[in-house]
Amino acid sequence: MGIELGKCTVDAFPDGETFVKIEENVRGEDIYIVQSTSPPSNHHLMEMFIMMDALRRSSASRITAVMPFYGYARQDRKDQPRVPITAKLVANLIVAAGANRVLTMDLHAQQIQGFFDIPVDHLYAAPVMYDYLKQMDLPDLVVVSPDVGGIKMAHAYSQVLNAGLAIVAKRRKSATEIESMTVIGDIRGKTVLMVDDLTETAGTLTTAAKLLKKKGAKRIYACVSHALLNDLGIQRLRASVIDELITTDSVLRGPIDGVKVTTLSVASLLGEAIKRIHSNSSVTGLFDFKGGRTS
Secondary structure, three states, X not given: OOOOOOOEEXXXXXXXXXXXXXXXXXXXXXXXXXXOOOOOHHHHHHHHHHHHHHHHOOOOOEEEEEEOOOOOOOOOOOOOOOOOXXXXXXXXXXXXXXXXXXXXXXXXXXXXXXXXXXXXXXXXXXXXXXXXXXXXXXOOEEEEEOOHHHHHHHHHHHXXXXXXXXXXXXXXXXXXXXXXXXXXXXXXXXXXXXXEEEEOOOHHHHHHHHHHHHOOOOEEEEEEEEEOOOHHHHHHHHOOOOOEEEEEOOOOOOOOOOOOEEEEOOXXXXXXXXXXXXXXXXXXXXXXXXXXXXX
C-alpha cells in the first residue's frame, strides 16, 4: 500500500505473557491490525486482543481487525452434546477487545459473519487463484469438491474456469481420519482440480485424490485457501497422488520439502480492501468476475 507500518513494541514478560506498547500517537486515527491466527493460534489471538486494547485506550477512532485466516472457525455449531461454539466465542472476544470492524478471508462457514454485531468484510482468495490457474491453462479440467460442504465454492471455480464439476461424497471417522465413499460426476481421463477452504491434516484431500486417481483422473491439483499443514498433513501429502498444492500466504508456514506447493500472495487483495474500507468505497467490487460473482 506504500504506507509505513505503525511503530509498536511487542514483547513477552519472563512468564510468557505478552507486552504491547504503541510507540506513536494514534489519537483519532483509523487503525488496521493485521494478524493471522495460524499456529500458535492462542498466542496470536491474545497478541491481537492486547494490541487492540492498547489502541482503544490510546483513543484510536476506529480499529479494524484484519484476519487473513480466522481461527477456531470449524466449531461453528453444536454438532455434539456439551461442546463449545468457538467461532462465536472468538467473535465476542474480538468485539470485547475493541474492534469496530473485521476484515477476513475465506471463512470456514459464511454464517460466521452473523456472529458479529459489527461490520464484517469477507474476502475471497479466488481472484488470486483464478489468475494463476488461467495461466496454467489446464486441459479437460473438472473442478471437484472433496466434500459436500464445498459444493458452492467448487461451482464458482467451475463457472469462471469454464470447467466441469464433480463431488466426492465422504464420511468422517474422526478429526484426523476420512473415509471417502464415491465420486459423483465424470472425471475419467480428466485433469482434476480439488478446491477447499482449509487443510491441516490433509486427510480429506489425500483420501479424495486417491479415490479420484482410482476412478481414472489423469492429473490432480489441489487449491486450498488456508494450508496450515501439520506434520501429519505434510507426511500425507508426500505420499499422495496430488501433483501440486496451490495455496496462499494467509497463514505462517515454513518451507516444505518433498511436496510441490505453490504459495500465492493475497497481500494486494487485502491492501486494496483496506484502502476501500478507509475511503468508504465498495469492497464487493473486488469480486465481480466475468462468469459470475465468487460468492
